[in-house]
Amino acid sequence: MRILLSNDDGYFAPGLAALADALAVSHEVTVCAPERDRSGASNSLTLDRPLAIRRAASGFYYANGTPTDCVHVAATGMLDDMPQMVVSGINHGANMGDDTIYSGTVAAATEGYLLGLPAIAISLASRNPRHFETAGQVARELIARCEREPFRGAVLLNVNVPDLPYAELRGIRATRLGRRHKSAPVIRDQNPRGETIWWVGAVGEAADAGEGTDFHAVAHGYVSVTPLSVDLTAHAQLEFVSSWLSV
Structure with missing residues (x-):
């Protein structure tokens, strides 16, 4: 399978290298990632200037843009296939709960999804991550499952x-997003x-972290897999807004 890898931590990040190593064993892997850390970039596209793509000694391509830029440029013109x-x-x-709104990691995967491709965002849930090989193995297994049992559409x-070490994982669970x-x-x-300057404060603690959420699964040693949707329409409020507009 031809797989495009990206991230938001930058092309030099050890997590990206670990993912590339894990997947290159069985797949044709191309990397296009930001030239610097773009954590929190969300789904932003660079529209006010052209983008430059360069190639590092590692063979990874890197761009002076956002994670979304990297996937968009690579998939829609830079790559031959x-x-x-x-x-x-x-x-x-981690990228759980409300984090997904801001996450550049999730945004890179989302851009693939919007282009009609199956996409996976994978995060190691620790502020000082160590077991990248565990996440790499999980990614490899999920991709193998996608090959055996393809999804209908993107x-x-x-x-x-x-x-944790791979052997210490308790399993894998389908989850919903919690809330902070x-x-x-x-x-x-x-x-x-x-001059007065302002630093954005720390994220809040988990608020909705009950059974069935991504927070609960990870806290209990399970891999959390949450299917995401890009439809932001509040369908439950459509009828009310329609009547409100007619008054």
């Missing part, structure tokens, strides 16, 4: 892997010129 799947990661840290899977409490307030600071 359209990839058959997009895989993004291995992210250095699919977008958000995968979070406990930072609101983030901590911004932090006021001052730069060397005496």
Whole structure:
């Protein structure tokens, strides 16, 4: 299978290298990733300037843009052949619950999904991740399952892997996204010129983390696999909004 890899931690990130090594054993792998850390870039596209694609000594391509840019450029013109799947990661840290809205890792996979390709975002759920080989093995197994039992049309899977040796994983679960409490307030600071600056505060703790959520699965040693949808329509409110507009 022709697989396009990307991430949001940058083309030099050890998680990306581990993912490429894990998948290159059985697949034709091409990497196109940001030239620097673009965590939190979400689904942004660069439209105000052209993008440059360069190739590192590792063979990885890298772009002066966002994760979405990387997948879009690679899949729609840079590569001679359209990839058959997009895989993004291995992210250095979890992407669960509300994180998925901001995540560049999820955004890279989402761009593949929007282009009609099956896509997987894979993250190692630790602030100081160590067991990248575990996440690489999980990615390899999920792709093998996709080959054996293909989805009907494009699919977008958000995968979070406990930072454990592979043998210590308790299994794999289909989950829904949990929810976090609101983030901590911004932090006021001052730069060397005496100007006021603001740092975005830390993410909130898990609020909805009950059984069935991605938070619950990972906390109990299970790999979490959450199918995502890009339809943002609040269908339950359509009837109300329609009547509200008619008043």
